[in-house]
Amino acid sequence: MNGPNTDLIQGTLDMLILKTLSLEPMHGFGIARRIEQISKGVFKVNPGSLLTAFQRLERVGWLDSEWRQTDNSRRAKYYSLTRSGRKQLEVETANWNRRASAIARLLKAEG
């Protein structure tokens, strides 16, 4: 099977999670779906990495979590952004934009 590459760009998972959560609190599956949908299937998130990332981000203090009922009345762990998480998102976004435009410039220059 040699489909299109759906791997995440390294080091961007944290940023994508933070961005997704900046709109509203969500549970793990929701976040995975949202990333897939918004990227129009370009990125597919590995569930294991995603759940481990939650653990890490929560420990660092960028996420909070609580157990809640979902719309279809299942119990799920909802994650939300903390204030320092919001700040981190800004930092990461700025960083990303800087790097992405640098890469874009480089590619243009080569072409």
Add this chain to the structure above:
Amino acid sequence: MSFWRQITRGIRVLGNRRAADQEIGEEVNHFLEESTAMFAARGLTPDEARRAARMEIGNETTVREQIREYGWENTIDTWFADLRYAVRRLAGKPGFTTASIFTMALGIGATTAIFSVIEGVLVKPLPYQHPERLVALTHIAPGIHIKDLGLAASLYFTYSEESRVFQNVGMWQSGAWTVTGLGDPEDVPGLTVTNHFLAVLGVQPTLGRPFLPSDDDPRGERTVMLSDGYWKSHFGGERSVLGRRIMLNGTAATIIGVLPPSFQFLDRKIALILPLRLNRTEVRLIGFCCQGVARLKPGVTLAQANADVARMLLLAPAKFPLNPGLSARTFTDLLIAPNLRPLKDVLVGDIGNTLWVLLGGVGLLMAIACANVANLLLVRADGRRQELAIRAAIGADWARIARELLLESSLLGVAGGAFGLVLAYAAVQALVASDLAQLPRIQDISIDPAVLAFTLAISLAAGFVFGLIPAFKYARPHLSNALGSDGRSVSQSKERHRARSVLVVVQVALALVLLVGSGLMMRTFQALRRVDPGFAGAPEIETMRIFIPAEQVPDPERTTRMEEEILHKTEALPGVSGVAMTTGRPLESCCDNNPVRVEDQATREGATPPIRRFKYISPGYVSALGSRLIAGREPTWTEIYNRTPVAMLSENMARELWKDPSKALGKRIRPMSIGDWREVIGVVADLRDDGVHQKAPSIVYWPLLRENPGGAGAATRSVVYLIRTPRAGSIGLRQEIQKAVASVNPNLPVTDLKTLEAVSKRSLARTSFTLVLLAIAGSMALLLGIVGLYGVISYSVARRTREVGIRLALGARPQNVTRMFVRQGLVLSAIGAICGLAAALGLTRLMRSLLFEVSPADPLTYAGASAALVLAATIGSYIPARRATRVDPMEALRAE
């Protein structure tokens, strides 16, 4: 904040692992459910949807594990798991565990005990502010062969006035006073000091005021400061004590202060401190009465201080007048040079060498103990070979296996350390209580935090090091080897046995070093016991000191008569066969040392003749002490009271001057500065007055009532009575003696009652201390070494049961089989012994200064130690070897 969160979350997880795991599980489940629901919504059947969801997430357990692994608490968790496992394994083998912990405890306990002594005596600073700046003002005087000269008043003033390096200078002298008016008359020890003495040490009285220059005024009343202990015991700790007067040697002194409870000075017993009351205008150039102590200015080195003192020594002759009767050259001829030493060195003396040798000894013992436990661990690891190999085969990290083995051994080390600490505590208590060692600073020896840290460090290090050996051997997988070959091989491979054999060789070698060390001390002790100390029958000689203050009996002749009366009274006590007086007990190197001029041996004009020890004696001295008259006779009482100019010499002095002791008789000698020529009337056998291990000094014995410059005679006011009786040391005798003294003069305290044997033992104390400790270490080392050998041989026998069975079945004779194993043990111990002998030759050099008339390479000691070792090794291998002969061939072959 996030750091705090890391910690609290981590702890929460550690606190309730199950809840944390459950939460992770639920989250993963929820993910799966939602995922399944999504696939179902796309039109898959429930089964297909579930499978698709599973495909997406991968192995559920792995995911859970992956999530769970995040966080610092997991590292701790696995360590704890390993630790629990190690504890369980150790608890499962109580025999092995007990033996290992006990062995470690022995090694660590012994090392800790000696270390705590070293720490307390050598390392800890003295209890003053900036003790590193305190120096003892000692000098050397090569001109008269004195290596340790104290301080003279003239030099004290010179240093105080001219120094560039000292912040403060103090001078002191030990003394004792008879205190009357507070119950029974009592002899109370203390110091006389110059008024800056306490300032030098940085000590302030807790009550009252420090000494002032006015206290030195001879016209004023004497003042005195009390130690805290004396204040509490004699004045109930009352603050109203200030201004009260006490009677010292019959004169009143006003109490002006009380010292802090922590005050101590050079291990001296101090109850009182009085001002020296020097009168600067009366000070003459020579007169080394006292000891000096000074505080260096910050940043001054000892070398700078020595240089400054050398400079000031040249100034002193211009500042102070010469003593009458001495020529100007006398002072320069002494060749006085500074030899300042840190105050701590003076206090500690040369015990350092002994202690380091002992630490070396127990260090060896510790190494042997470690080797022993390493050996036991190797046996254990060998038993687990298959288990470890299987674990390695199915993917266990070798670092993890090594960690597990190291944890186990470290655990043994720490447990051994804990028990060792208990042993060390008991040993230190016993050591301090027994006073066997005559250690300085004994009150500073304790198990303190530094010692605890040391114990923990050596326990961990030991555990780690002896754990490394099995870890290296077994943590790496040798699959085929371990899994395949076990059991059916006929004999064990050499390679597997090598580590254990090496350990046994090391143990035997180290044990031999310790045996040689203790053997050398034993020979030293024997040599010391063989020395003729210059007295005989020490257990039958009771001694006591009596001091008659001039304030009580001013007249010299009356003083001497009172002393004679006491002598006769004690002589009349039942069982007493002889009594005599002298100054200073034998072996306690007391008394003055002064130059003596010899009439027929002209010394260079103005030069200082050699110095001799002065002792003053009564008739009966030679027989009471059990010494021998080599020639001539003793002075008589009549000669003493007539002050007939006579003297006796020690044999070595007579030989030095006239070759033949009998030729000394009739010759004339006199002290350097004063008095008439005195005729030599007797020669006495040499007396080892500085200790049995020191050369006998040359001694001049003058009559008790001495000459003084005025010619009126001077009494010897502090005398030691030598009382020869089989009842020496008994309480009954001592009570009778006290009654006898009181019947002559009720105001005289009897002090320092002890037998000469006690003095003699004290002089041997350091040797016996070293001997006892090294002998204990040596025998424990031998025991451990032999246990190690025993272990190796019995293991060898057990492993080779099958081979032995075949040999016996083929007709080998049991003796030959036994011999085979004994030979193995003897070869190992022979290799160990050879290494040990070589090591001992090198190491025992370090203890040369502790030996007496024994060479560190003494062949007899080496032969004896080796013989003891070989004998023990033979027994240690024979016992397990015999077990081999009891092997039933059929059993052995059928087994496994």
